[in-house]
Amino acid sequence: SQKIEQNSEALNIQEGKTATLTCNYTNYSPAYLQWYRQDPGRGPVFLLLIRENEKEKRKERLKVTFDTTLKQSLFHITASQPADSATYLCALDRSGYSTLTFGKGTMLLVSP
Amino acid sequence: NAGVTQTPKFRVLKTGQSMTLLCAQDMNHEYMYWYRQDPGMGLRLIHYSVGEGTTAKGEVPDGYNVSRLKKQNFLLGLESAAPSQTSVYFCASWGGMSSYNEQFFGPGTRLTVL
Numbered sequence: 001s002q003k004i005e006q007n008s009e010a011l012n013i014q015e016g017k018t019a020t021l022t023c024n025y026t027n028y029s030p031a032y033l034q035w036y037r038q039d040p041g042r043g044p045v046f047l048l049l050i051r052e053n054e055k056e057k058r059k060e061r062l063k064v065t066f067d068t069t070l071k072q073s074l075f076h077i078t079a080s081q082p083a084d085s086a087t088y089l090c091a092l093d094r095s096g097y098s099t100l101t102f103g104k105g106t107m108l109l110v111s112p
Numbered sequence: 113n114a115g116v117t118q119t120p121k122f123r124v125l126k127t128g129q130s131m132t133l134l135c136a137q138d139m140n141h142e143y144m145y146w147y148r149q150d151p152g153m154g155l156r157l158i159h160y161s162v163g164e165g166t167t168a169k170g171e172v173p174d175g176y177n178v179s180r181l182k183k184q185n186f187l188l189g190l191e192s193a194a195p196s197q198t199s200v201y202f203c204a205s206w207g208g209m210s211s212y213n214e215q216f217f218g219p220g221t222r223l224t225v226l
Contacts, residue, residue, distance in 0.1 A: 004154070032213065034213070034214070034215075041220075042219060042220070043116075043202050043204075043217030043218050043220050044155070044202070044215075044217045045217070046214035046215065046216070049213050049214065089154070091155075097143060097162055098143060098145075098206045098213065098215060099145070099157055099160055099170060100145075100155075100157065100215065101154070101157070101171070102147075102154035102155040102156075103154050104152065104153060104154045
């Protein structure tokens with residue numbers, strides 16, 4: 001069956017460091033992969049999308065890589081800030097209609 | 113623009129009761145979705161719609177029905193609520209391949225079934 005795995009344990013880092021979150025998937029050939037941020041009690045908010053023919057995508061302090069051979073995406077936040085503390089979700093499109101399958105998310109805690 | 117709104121924000125039901133959750137979007141999006149989110153699980157797709165008057169099943173459709181009578185609204189119905197349907201429900205919309213591909217999510221409805 002299709003599976004998406006993200007680090008289940010919370011990631012604790014110090015302010016100013018780079019946070020790296022992992023998303024692994026099996027039994028998929030996704031056209032693209034998305035990353036969302038979710039704060040407690042709120043809906044997910046879109047951050048970045050990367051297509052299967054793209055190796056890397058950047059947006060301000062965020063960087064996403066996509067390795068279709070390893071079936072893995074890495075999500076980096078450079079110069080992290082306490083305001084970056086949230087749960088980060090990885091999602092893949094199953095159908096082409098943006099019917100997303102989400103990972104369980106990784107909680108990031110950035111301490112001052 | 114309000115984006116995606118959901119009504120109600122919270123609801124408590126007794127087993128066997130029915131209710132309808134309303135999702136509205138003001139972005140003229142063709143595609144709309146209902147997800148549920150449970151502790152320790154990722155968001156799971158319940159039903160979705162690719163346009164006014166259409167609906168399709170997602171990953172976990174049992175016990176739910178949906179309707180898309182107007183383009184801007186997507187309703188999720190529970191005919192006979194069960195404790196297993198206690199969850200946070202999120203609605204989302206998408207503008208299609210011509211857009212940036214991001215989905216816009218509503219704030220969620222927290223439903224408890226006793």
